[in-house]
Amino acid sequence: MAYRFEFRPYQRRFRQPVRTHHGEWQVRQGLILKLTDENGHSGYGEVAPLPWFGSETFDQALAFCQQLPSQLSDQAVPSLLPTLPACQFGLESVFANLERRLSPIDLPNAQCGVLLPRGQEALDNWQQFWKKGHRIFKCKIGVDSVAAEMDWLEQLLGQLPFGAKLRLDANGGLNELAARQWLDWCDRNGQRIEFLEQPLPPNAFDTLMRLSYRYRTPIALDESIASLEQLKAHFHRGWDGIYVIKASIMGSPHRLQHFYHKYPIDVVISSVFETAVGRQALIRLAIDLAMVYPDIPHRALGLGTQQWFPNDGLSQTDWPQLWQQLD
Numbered sequence: 001m002a003y004r005f006e007f008r009p010y011q012r013r014f015r016q017p018v019r020t021h022h023g024e025w026q027v028r029q030g031l032i033l034k035l036t037d038e039n040g041h042s043g044y045g046e047v048a049p050l051p052w053f054g055s056e057t058f059d060q061a062l063a064f065c066q067q068l069p070s071q072l073s074d075q076a077v078p079s080l081l082p083t084l085p086a087c088q089f090g091l092e093s094v095f096a097n098l099e100r101r102l103s104p105i106d107l108p109n110a111q112c113g114v115l116l117p118r119g120q121e122a123l124d125n126w127q128q129f130w131k132k133g134h135r136i137f138k139c140k141i142g143v144d145s146v147a148a149e150m151d152w153l154e155q156l157l158g159q160l161p162f163g164a165k166l167r168l169d170a171n172g173g174l175n176e177l178a179a180r181q182w183l184d185w186c187d188r189n190g191q192r193i194e195f196l197e198q199p200l201p202p203n204a205f206d207t208l209m210r211l212s213y214r215y216r217t218p219i220a221l222d223e224s225i226a227s228l229e230q231l232k233a234h235f236h237r238g239w240d241g242i243y244v245i246k247a248s249i250m251g252s253p254h255r256l257q258h259f260y261h262k263y264p265i266d267v268v269i270s271s272v273f274e275t276a277v278g279r280q281a282l283i284r285l286a287i288d289l290a291m292v293y294p295d296i297p298h299r300a301l302g303l304g305t306q307q308w309f310p311n312d313g314l315s316q317t318d319w320p321q322l323w324q325q326l327d
């Protein structure tokens with residue numbers, strides 16, 4: 001069967017820059033894909049590059065989409081180069097969305113971790129999310145001094161009810177001493193810290209392994225395992241911590257699911273600040289993975305990022321309307 005392929009670039013300015021050890025991120029650029037079959041049914045997908053995690057750039061993804069024919073067959077996808085993981089994910093998703101014809105669903109808020117702003121704004125904002133049912137809160141560290149960030153987070157823990165859990169994310173921005181200070185701090189805060197994400201850069205694998213044995217608080221990796229090849233390498237080198245999977249930049253979701261069938265690793269499906277189109281593909285993937293091993297407890301998804309954008313219509317799940325407004 002032949003399908004009409006269309007794509008529309010988008011860009012979304014964050015309400016405030018996302019400040020991490022990588023720097024300040026002001027605008028999210030991506031592409032929405034649309035595939036229409038001969039009966040007029042359409043499916044949608046999203047290409048959301050994250051080059052500082054190792055994916056292609058937006059310009060490379062745009063150039064790739066521009067050179068695709070306007071008529072695609074379903075053999076078009078598997079042959080993508082591994083250097084275009086966000087395009088690979090988007091194309092497999094658009095075919096799956098068309099073929100499965102599932103209506104958009106949402107997550108219960110308790111199953112969706114919220115990325116809070118830093119500092120005083122986190123103290124001012126967490127309650128609105130708690131009232132909406134969120135129980136998992138993520139905070140970025142590794143930007144200011146350890147002392148200043150610990151002071152802020154102790155204030156936050158002092159305000160959070162005991163049912164809440166914190167995820168800390170250093171984006172590889174700590175050195176070993178600071179990582180040990182943070183892990184000691186996490187251990188001293190008992191069960192209230194779910195994990196410490198990427199305390200050291202990806203090239204510090206041996207130290208990350210050592211720290212994962214020395215401290216009780218789990219260590220989660222995302223920059224280290226940004227591609228499926230890196231994920232497999234970490235698994236076979238013995239990483240038995242948490243895998244934060246940014247599936248939107250990890251290429252084929254089918255290949256990821258195939259690996260998970262064989263090795264049910266401890267996974268968090270995490271956002272790269274996609275629109276509702278990409279977010280829906282991640283929710284579907286998370287459900288598919290959970291259904292493989294329904295008896296394993298599954299961690300909340302890291303998809304609580306919509307509040308970082310103004311109400312620009314790209315968080316809605318009325319995709320024909322979302323598509324129209326990109327014209």
Ligand SMILES: O=C(O)CCC(=O)C1=CC=C[C@@H](O)[C@@H]1C(=O)O
Binds near residue numbers: 020114169222302304
């Ligand atoms: O994982 C989450 O809970 C939210 C998404 C998130 O934290 C990130 C998305 C994209 C890039 C980074 O700034 C950051 C991360 O490092 O996980």
Ligand SMILES: [Mg+2]
Binds near residue numbers: 169197198222223244
């Ligand atoms: Mg992270």
